[in-house]
Amino acid sequence: MSKKLLEINDILVNFGGVTALNKVNLHVNEGEIAALIGPNGAGKTTVFNIITGYYTPTSGGVVVDGESILGLRPYQIARKGLGRTFQNIRLFGDMTAAENVATAADSLNKSGLVGSLFGSTRSRRDEAASMEKAHELLHFIGLDHRAFQMAKNLPYGDQRRLEIARALALNPKVLLLDEPAAGFNPQEKVELGDLIRKIRDRGFAVLLIEHDMSLVMDISDRVSVLDFGQKIAEGTPAEIQKNQRVIDAYLGVAEDAS
Amino acid sequence: MALMKASSLNLRDKFGDWWDGANPAQRTIFRIVLIGIFYALPMLNNPIIDTPETSFSSVLFYPLVMFSLMAVGLNVVVGKSGILDLGYVAFFAIGAYTHAVMSIHTPLNFWEILPFAMGFAMLAGLILGLPALRLRGDYLAIITLGFGEIVRIVAVNTEAIGGSAGLTDIPGPDSIFGVEFTVMDPRPYYWLTLTLLLVVIWGVMRLSQRKPGRAWEAIREDEDVAEFMGVATLKYKLWAFIIGGAVGGLAGAIYASQIRSIQPELFTLNLSIMILACVVFGGMGNIWGVILGAVILGYAPEKLRFLSDYRIIFFGLLMVVMMNIRPNGLLPRKKREHFQEKNK
Numbered sequence: 254m255s256k257k258l259l260e261i262n263d264i265l266v267n268f269g270g271v272t273a274l275n276k277v278n279l280h281v282n283e284g285e286i287a288a289l290i291g292p293n294g295a296g297k298t299t300v301f302n303i304i305t306g307y308y309t310p311t312s313g314g315v316v317v318d319g320e321s322i323l324g325l326r327p328y329q330i331a332r333k334g335l336g337r338t339f340q341n342i343r344l345f346g347d348m349t350a351a352e353n354v355a356t357a358a359d360s361l362n363k364s365g366l367v368g369s370l371f372g373s374t375r376s377r378r379d380e381a382a383s384m385e386k387a388h389e390l391l392h393f394i395g396l397d398h399r400a401f402q403m404a405k406n407l408p409y410g411d412q413r414r415l416e417i418a419r420a421l422a423l424n425p426k427v428l429l430l431d432e433p434a435a436g437f438n439p440q441e442k443v444e445l446g447d448l449i450r451k452i453r454d455r456g457f458a459v460l461l462i463e464h465d466m467s468l469v470m471d472i473s474d475r476v477s478v479l480d481f482g483q484k485i486a487e488g489t490p491a492e493i494q495k496n497q498r499v500i501d502a503y504l505g506v507a508e509d510a511s
Numbered sequence: 512m513a514l515m516k517a518s519s520l521n522l523r524d525k526f527g528d529w530w531d532g533a534n535p536a537q538r539t540i541f542r543i544v545l546i547g548i549f550y551a552l553p554m555l556n557n558p559i560i561d562t563p564e565t566s567f568s569s570v571l572f573y574p575l576v577m578f579s580l581m582a583v584g585l586n587v588v589v590g591k592s593g594i595l596d597l598g599y600v601a602f603f604a605i606g607a608y609t610h611a612v613m614s615i616h617t618p619l620n621f622w623e624i625l626p627f628a629m630g631f632a633m634l635a636g637l638i639l640g641l642p643a644l645r646l647r648g649d650y651l652a653i654i655t656l657g658f659g660e661i662v663r664i665v666a667v668n669t670e671a672i673g674g675s676a677g678l679t680d681i682p683g684p685d686s687i688f689g690v691e692f693t694v695m696d697p698r699p700y701y702w703l704t705l706t707l708l709l710v711v712i713w714g715v716m717r718l719s720q721r722k723p724g725r726a727w728e729a730i731r732e733d734e735d736v737a738e739f740m741g742v743a744t745l746k747y748k749l750w751a752f753i754i755g756g757a758v759g760g761l762a763g764a765i766y767a768s769q770i771r772s773i774q775p776e777l778f779t780l781n782l783s784i785m786i787l788a789c790v791v792f793g794g795m796g797n798i799w800g801v802i803l804g805a806v807i808l809g810y811a812p813e814k815l816r817f818l819s820d821y822r823i824i825f826f827g828l829l830m831v832v833m834m835n836i837r838p839n840g841l842l843p844r845k846k847r848e849h850f851q852e853k854n855k
Contacts, residue, residue, distance in 0.1 A: 331738075357741060
């Protein structure tokens with residue numbers, strides 16, 4: 254039984270009178286690709302926003318590598334080892350690709366502003382380390398040739414991948430990918446699947462939100478299904494594909510089952 | 512057509528290419544010559560650039576180099592970090608009043624007071640920023656606007672610092688390196704401010720190219736995402752405020768030491784807006800742009816003084832036309848991109 258790197262325990266989220274997540278339990282094991290699927294509005298992105306500290310749950314807890322992160326600010330949680338991407342690409346558009354990645358890498362060093370101003374030994378070492386890491390990750394993701402281009406000028410697919418590189422710069426224990434294949438053609442989806450496996454093999458656990466079922470079923474070790482804020486199923490891709498509740502949630506149930 | 516446009520606008524890229532290709536010696540020579548020209552400016556006596564009614568060297572001090580200094584300071588807040596600050600004059604006022612009060616009531620001289628002037632302005636930035644920077648956008652702008660007014664109104668109503676009559680007989684700086692600071696000659700003040708401006712430019716550029724610069728830009732681009740990427744956004748926004756405040760306080764202290772008497776009316780919202788206009792007009796986020804903006808917006812009203820009050824109309828017209836032609840400012844922030852062939 255491998256170690257649980259991320260645990261979400263009994264998360265309840267109420268927005269006014271609406272229950273967005275109802276007692277949801279999820280976990281991500283070391284070295285696995287876990288997927289979170291569900292129809293639109295099921296609460297998948299809300300789960301990400303809870304994990305990364307953007308929302309506070311009404312009740313329940315989030316544990317990263319044995320440590321509760323409830324109540325921490327998003328930047329503190331990021332430094333604990335959670336990197337995320339966004340459903341709608343949110344890069345720092347007016348910064349170069351390398352700077353985008355370096356900004357995330359920066360947050361793991363302790364250099365202060367005064368040190369940067371006067372060029373302390375530590376700040377210079379950290380500066381070099383951030384840049385080296387940025388270029389190393391851009392190489393890993395296959396974007397070295399884009400390093401000095403503005404993020405906003407990159408082609409769509411490269412922007413998606415740059416977001417992944419930026420999240421990886423946080424050395425995440427768990428990488429949270431929010432619909433990384435959105436807008437990709439079949440060929441690009443296959444490449445993305447290979448990339449996610451490569452990321453897993455590098456030692457990062459992955460939690461993936463995705464609508465593309467062939468991608469999810471192809472690369473995931475474990476799939477959880479959300480519907481109307483409830484977890485309705487969890488299991489291997491093969492089990493999920495046969496689960497009647499999942500099929501009903503996606504296809505709908507006939508009102509009159511005669 | 513497209514080609515023509517490209518070649519005519521590419522002066523900047525041409526300079527950039529030359530700069531990238533230049534060796535350190537060439538760059539040093541370029542810097543020295545340029546800085547030398549700026550130090551020599553008060554010696555110029557040319558009817559084309561001379562301004563009516565006020566001598567050119569006094570215009571050089573105020574508004575040109577003063578506006579430049581303040582614009583560079585405000586640019587850290589507005590241009591780099593994307594925080595709209597409509598009360599920048601508050602820091603200028605705090606610096607000016609610190610020098611005025613301390614030089615009158617304590618035996619300290621201008622040089623010894625300078626760190627206090629900057630320190631109090633930084634403290635004001637911290638005190639304002641801690642609660643205010645939790646807000647964003649319009650709400651934050653309104654708070655900073657209010658702060659600017661609060662500082663002025665407090666000055667008007669505090670008899671201990673002269674009330675609405677202000678303070679007079681403020682001592683000037685003691686002579687330094689054989690340079691005398693007199694009431695009649697604005698040139699030493701210009702050289703002093705220019706020197707400090709160069710130091711501030713050096714500092715801001717260092718920070719911009721390193722971790723703090725990236726953090727500020729990330730905050731400007733998308734504050735939520737910056738936070739998700741581990742940037743301590745509140746800390747860096749506070750730093751931006753504190754640095755901007757320090758520069759404003761510095762400018763205020765020099766200003767008070769030169770004009771020798773200050774009144775609250777010198778520190779109205781108009782000045783905040785003016786400095787903000789320099790930043791936007793010149794090019795938010797680009798240090799050379801905002802200085803150019805400060806120089807043009809400081810110089811134009813003086814040069815147009817022969818039109819008496821109509822000059823304000825021309826001034827407004829200039830801004831409207833400019834912002835239509837170059838909505839991102841005269842020299843917009845623009846990093847030169849490098850394109851490489853994919854090496855696979």
